[in-house]
Amino acid sequence: MSRLKENHPLKRLEKKQKGDSEITIPTYIRHNVFETDNGVDIIIVSGEMGNERLMKIKCRKPKS
Numbered sequence: 001m002s003r004l005k006e007n008h009p010l011k012r013l014e015k016k017q018k019g020d021s022e023i024t025i026p027t028y029i030r031h032n033v034f035e036t037d038n039g040v041d042i043i044i045v046s047g048e049m050g051n052e053r054l055m056k057i058k059c060r061k062p063k064s
Contacts, residue, residue: 025044025046025055027046027047027048028044028045028046029045029046029047029052030044030045031043031045038060038061038063039058039059039061041056041057041058041059042056042057042059043055043056043057044057
C-alpha cells in the first residue's frame, strides 16, 4: 500500500497511463541533482563499491 497522501502529484503513478514509466535500481548508492541552463540533470550512482555505475537523466524544459 502506498504511503503517499491522496493529493500527492506522484499518487497518479499507481495507476499507470500511456507514457508513464518507472525504473527500479536495486543497487542504489546515491544521487545528485544539478541545475542546468535548460533544465535539471539527475546523476544516480549504483552498483557495488569499487564497481559503481552512473545513470544520467536529463530533464529538459520546453523551449517555449
